[in-house]
Amino acid sequence: MRLLTREALLTFRRAPLLSLLSIITIAFSLFTVGLFGLVAINLREALRDIEERVEVIAFVFRGTPAETIAVASSDIAAFPEVQAVDYVSEAQALHRAQQELVEFRDAYRDIQVNPLPASLEIRLKEGFRDAATVEAVAQRLRGFGFVEDVRFGREWVRKLDSLRNITGLVGLVIGLAFAAVAVVIIGVTVRLTILQRAREIAIMRLVGATDWFIRGPFLLEGALKGLLGGFLALGLCYAGYFLFRNNTTAALADLVFFGPVQVALLVVFGALLGFGASLVSVGRHLRNV
């Protein structure tokens, strides 16, 4: 183990320029992946804000007893898709209308009988805000006898659906493309290191080192370079994020950065890239000697 670490670290001392080149290459590849990741999570964040407003409203027949509604409310709240159920009484509906629809405030003030029905406003849990689930919940609500009508922004929810699918797909494709480019570039830099040390590998084989023993330092070295590249990429991403956030309009000021899990993922991904590229390159070299 000590030997493994020593041999892996020796490369950095022996070929500092090549090592630096590898790390920077990895860093820039991951930086590109990271930047796209930032765009993706901010898009998702924006979508989530919109999604939170997805709700199903069940209008209640006038004169339905309060107990019936209370019992039904708790039934509905127990649906696996449902996050919260709010009862809005006729009076509350009127009050809200007066607050929100300023143009009609006077008209509402003058009326003698409240024309607005009571309703149950149902918000869905995250992950259940797609068109199919919303439709299914609406269908179940229609089954309650006291429900007069169920409304939700059908078209709107559908558009949200396709937007979500497109962002996910585009994110995946571009992310994979950049990751593939990163793997190829890292593979090339590792290959350079191996060619530089071909003589050493030949001598190791000559004196009876096993293939795994020869691979060891290269794999550790690759993983280390990937790790360092990952940290550098993270720094670059943060610099980019910081500059962008501070030089744009207020609307973009609430952009988010990676959470701790995503930070760890980026760095671990870097280490895995370095490890994988080394594994492939050393394997190919060893097969040919």
Next chain:
Amino acid sequence: MPLPVAVGLEGFYFPTVIRLSHVYKTFPNGALALKDVSFQVGKGEFLFLTGHSGAGKSTIMKLLFAEQQPTSGDVRVSGYNVSALKRDEVPKLRRRLGVVFQDFRLLEDRTAAENVAFALEVTGARNDTIAARVMRALTQVGLAAKSRAYPRELSGGEQQRVAIARALVNEPAILLADEPTGNLDERASRGVFQLIRDINAGGTVVVMATHDLDLVRQTPYRTLEMREGAVVYDSALDETDGGARQAGLS
């Protein structure tokens, strides 16, 4: 300190340590490198392989340390069947061999001691035994005083001695030397050759490829002469040794 007795030293106790039977080697470009080569090397023996460049000496060496496999025929070294050796068995065979080349093959950025230690480290030797074993090997080749020197600070003869120390440090049953004196001046050649003879005197089988016929003539060792991939003369099979030997080497 007790010597580490390698598991399966049975090869060492075989009367025959190396055996080639009807070995053919064809290169991918179709060139025939070896034609029906058969010979045996017994325990404790010293064997010269002679012949012009391209005669097949190096190919035989490469077969012996499993760098290459024969196209057909049987190659057995220290109990291993090289013809059917799996890739993961190659290191096991090589740990029983010491190999020395014309170009020394030392690592330039490591000292003499580190170069020798390298052979122990890669085979997983215990850390606390390495320094002593390295010093013993360097002492054996007469370079204990230069253990901290880098290859570029050593003469050719000294570099070859480091390479020999590296080959010896694992206490191999067989030492393979491919033109070990090819890059050395006469004085250094003599020194290195004497060292190899001493190693053989200690019981290690030596197979040495060389085209230095003066060196060969000075010694009584068995000689195999190669020409165009075939063995054309084996002094062990020659009853009228002196005369035929002269003819064979002419």
